[in-house]
Amino acid sequence: DFESMEADKTLEWAAESIGAGRVVLNTSLQMAGVAMIHMATNAGLGIRIATLDTLRLPPETYSFLHEIEERYGINIEVCTPDAEKVDRMVRRFGEFLFFDGKHLQDHCCKVRKTDPNNELLKTADCWISGLRRDQSTLREQTPKATSVTEHGSKRRILKLNPMADWTQERLQSYVDEHDIPQHPLYAQGYQSIGCVICSTPTLSGEDARAGRWRWFNNSDELSAEDAKECGLHIPMYNI
Template sequence: MHTNLSSLNAAIAGKTEAEALAVLADLFPGEVVFSTSLGYEDQVITDLIYLNNINVKVFTLDTGRLFNETYLTLQKTNNRYDTKIQVYYPQTAAVEQLVSEKGPLSFYDSLENRKECCFIRKVEPLNRALKGAKIWVTGIRAEQSGNRQDMPQLEWDEAHQLFKFHPILHWSFDKVKEYVKVNNVPYNPLHDRGFVSIGCGPCTRAIREGEDFRAGRWWWEDESKKECGLHAK
């Protein structure tokens, strides 16, 4: 059994993205999961998983604040691949308490409030979704952020005690878009309106020409603080 990072890297060395996913799924049957936000990158990976019948559980987080276009993309994706992507919601009591005590827009007031909202709506549901998993597949790409340039394609996540695999880590944004176009993959129509990274409605806007990839997320905050807790980098 391949249980350490070096042996896993050796097992997927030289493999295509789909081949590497299949190898990991065979090594950890029923213990490989993919978290999709239904954005461009994640739709590529979803296509690779379903078209190749790879044994990877696909799930998404519904924060309760998503764009209607995102729900439309989820429905189209389920229809296209004849599947049912698992949806995880935040704990009802936690959301009720947050909104009752601080209002529906508390995240605009402070970084602390915003991270509290992200934890309740995203991080806690993610932790439940990852329970029992050995491999967490993500749609992270290196060019999305400066601190991801040296990120390995396969790494150990100490916080969640599992391996993280980023199959399209070294893909360019143009390559992602080309794959979606050529393979007629369903995608979020907000991408056609300047939205590059799509999250919750109140916290996401389209980016302007020349702006950074992440400029549309939590645009009212300092650039160095733009993270939600799902990924350390």
């Protein structure tokens, strides 16, 4: 029963039952992802660690990636978008297309994040993510285990969210207790970190994802909650 299984035990189960080489922890190097890197490396599980480089990440993220590799003695698989697709998108819609409507923000995220993630998952049987239920209203029903269909095929991939039931307070306590490195942008007021421009610091009282695509916060185009997903984790519950 994954729902009652602790995060470290879920990682161990995946490595042992599926095989470490077919398990990929895909992380944007935010707190939950780095905490699971800590768990996995300390336990010697040997699972793959990957990140999506949209080519628009803050310089702090690139520096932090190298810091994590050195700290834990790992090589993080860096997945980048197809250069021709990016060039075609920018020539057609402009570099800052994400300002011009939710559909164009979704398109930018698809080209820069979702498509590279789909390519990564072709080499895996288990995808581990750092989704948590307290991150937003849309994510509050996140299961610890679900399945997704590989893009372009009918193959099902197990998706595990081992820290789905962790609160921000519990996560912060774990990080502090184990002296786990934290992304430097947290100290500047960021709670959710993605691309430059599309990620901003949050204000007191705002939820963790209010700083993402901030221009949609009061948009009549759609609800703020709907606007706060890049598409990587949607659909999330198609088990």
